[in-house]
Amino acid sequence: MRIAIPVEEKRKDASISDRFARAPFFVIYDESTGEIEYYENTDLDAHGMGPKTTRLLADNKVNVLITKDVGANALTALQGVGIEIYQAISGSAKENLNAWKESKLNKF
Secondary structure, eight states: OEEEEEESSSSTTOBBOSOSTTOSEEEEEETTTOOEEEEEOOOTTSSSHHHHHHHHHHHTTOOEEEESOOOHHHHHHHHHTTOEEEEOOSSBHHHHHHHHHTTOSOBO
């Protein structure tokens, strides 16, 4: 299982970004290996970011997204590629990952 979280900085304990498609970075945690990767969201100012950002996650084999908010177009795109979406809580990416592991996050 690969879990993506939109963040403001390239750190596991970074704050979660308020907006999914406009997040500067994504931290991707591979549950099977414990590996952590960071991806820069390069098209922040482009129109139609939700589907483009969804493609970034799908190309990196993400199964789960933990985010504060997701727009309608992004939600449709994420569901279309089979990515499960969970509502983030206040706190860091690390805190949200732990909450997801403990089944404490709600699905969108």
